[in-house]
Structure formats: C-alpha cells, structure tokens
Amino acid sequence: MTCDVSAVHARAIAAGKGAQHAFSDLSFELPVASFTALAGPNGSGKTTLFETLLGLASLRRGALDVFEQSPRKARSAVAYVPQASRLLHDGQFIGREFVAAAWRARRWGITWHQKAAAQAVDHALTQVDGHVLARRRLGELSGGQQQRLLVAQALVNQPRLLLMDEPLASLDPAAQEQIVALAAHLRNCLGMTVLFSTHDVNPVVDVADQVLYLAGGSGRLGTIDEIVNDEVLSALYGVPMHVVRERGRLFVMRDQAAGASRCVAEMARDAGRCA
Numbered sequence: 001m002t003c004d005v006s007a008v009h010a011r012a013i014a015a016g017k018g019a020q021h022a023f024s025d026l027s028f029e030l031p032v033a034s035f036t037a038l039a040g041p042n043g044s045g046k047t048t049l050f051e052t053l054l055g056l057a058s059l060r061r062g063a064l065d066v067f068e069q070s071p072r073k074a075r076s077a078v079a080y081v082p083q084a085s086r087l088l089h090d091g092q093f094i095g096r097e098f099v100a101a102a103w104r105a106r107r108w109g110i111t112w113h114q115k116a117a118a119q120a121v122d123h124a125l126t127q128v129d130g131h132v133l134a135r136r137r138l139g140e141l142s143g144g145q146q147q148r149l150l151v152a153q154a155l156v157n158q159p160r161l162l163l164m165d166e167p168l169a170s171l172d173p174a175a176q177e178q179i180v181a182l183a184a185h186l187r188n189c190l191g192m193t194v195l196f197s198t199h200d201v202n203p204v205v206d207v208a209d210q211v212l213y214l215a216g217g218s219g220r221l222g223t224i225d226e227i228v229n230d231e232v233l234s235a236l237y238g239v240p241m242h243v244v245r246e247r248g249r250l251f252v253m254r255d256q257a258a259g260a261s262r263c264v265a266e267m268a269r270d271a272g273r274c275a
C-alpha cells in the first residue's frame, strides 16, 4: 500500500520567539514513515521548529500542515522527546510510573481505562526494550536508559510523528548507537515519521533518508550528500564553509583559507581605493 499524505508539509514558513524570526522562507516535506535529521548550529531554530510543529509557537508567515491539518488539530498524533539531560526529576519515580504518567485517557470507564493504560505502557516499554527499566528508579539510570524511557513515554499515546530533540546529547558512542537504532526501528517497524535533531549528522548517516539543515535564518532539505557540502552550507551560513570527509565521517568547519583569501582580496581592493 502506498501513502501519498505527507506527515509534514511546510511552505515558506517563518517562526520565532523573539523580535527576530528564528527562520524564514523555510519549505520542506516529511513523507510518512521517513527519518529526517534536523541539523544546524546553536540558535538556528531547531527547538523553535519543534514548538511550531507541536502548535506551541505560532507561525508568522507561510503555511504548515501536519497530517493535512493545522499543528494544533494534529496535536494528538505528535509526540515530543526532550533531551534526557533536561529531564528534571527527583529520581523517585520508577520507569513504569514515569511512562504511565503520559497516558492520555480518551474514553470513559475506570476499569477499561486502567487495562488500556497498562497495555499501552507495556507496548511502549516493549518497543524500547525497556521492561528491565520498568521497576528501576529514574535517578539510578544512565543517560541512555533515561532516553529510552523518554521515548517509551512519547510512544504511550501511539503518535505517528516523533520529534526527538537532541537525543544523542551527552551520550557515549555505544548509547548513541542504541538510540539511533531505536529511532530507525520505530520508523521501519511502526511506520512512524521521525524528525531527529542532532548537532552531528555522523551517527545518523546510515539511517536518515534526508537532512533538514537550518542555518543563517533559513534551511534546506535534501539527502545528506546533497546538503552537507561546501556549496550548500556556504550559501546557508553566508560564509565560506568546508566539509571534510575522513574515513566516512563528515566534519563541517568554517573555511578559514577562503575567509583569509577573501580578506586579502578585500584589503587589496580597499588599498586600491585609498591610493
């Protein structure tokens, strides 16, 4: 069966929380059951984009559909997974209580409700291979284990679009691999659409269908090869950028040599003007 409906369709959108737009003229499409890396430097608007998709920040311009509805109307189909390092808790909850706390009762009947909640929590814990974490206190868990429970909490209401906010931050490479594999499993086996923000695209190179790269007040969507290259990133950042490929890994940096030669050219031009 094919599905032509996009999970997200953004046309020339602008959004921001301060006086300035965080981004503007941003257009992209996330197909259903796709995995998109959301990349970009600090302050480029990744969190603002998540908030806009959740209907928490309003659009300043453009049009945005989530499953062909406004973000507010589509809210029940969308789940947000915050960074584990931002998880504020006293560590007293056990894993199962933490996951169950997110269950949204949508029907009447206490007995039915309790049974349905228990089933939803079990299902969510199974998806993240988290049953061993269910009886442990959050305060005892590693960052990677907490991140898995955060994903389970997001899954408890069976969302169709999963927004993962820097899930690899503060995790070691082995824990990063587990979280990337989990997100890929949710896309492959449950048909979820995943938008996964990360400062470094390397951990998701093998699983991401596309990257949405935000920088310089806007963004571009394409495959990693189409976007993470000197030409596109220099245009986005508005300064010369250089992408180095070393043993299959990508490193993005300011192109100091191009910057320096531009300085020399500008100095020579200015000197000519003064002469």
Ligand SMILES: Nc1ncnc2c1ncn2[C@@H]1O[C@H](COP(=O)(O)OP(=O)(O)OP(=O)(O)O)[C@@H](O)[C@H]1O
Pocket: 016, 017, 018, 019, 022, 040, 041, 042, 043, 044, 045, 046, 047, 048, 049
């Ligand atoms: N509450 C706020 N009021 C005003 N401006 C804000 C607010 N929060 C963020 N901003 C600004 O909005 C812009 C985008 O911020 P945002 O947090 O979306 O970026 P980000 O890409 O998620 O950054 P990071 O990678 O550091 O988390 C930044 O210029 C930031 O200074």
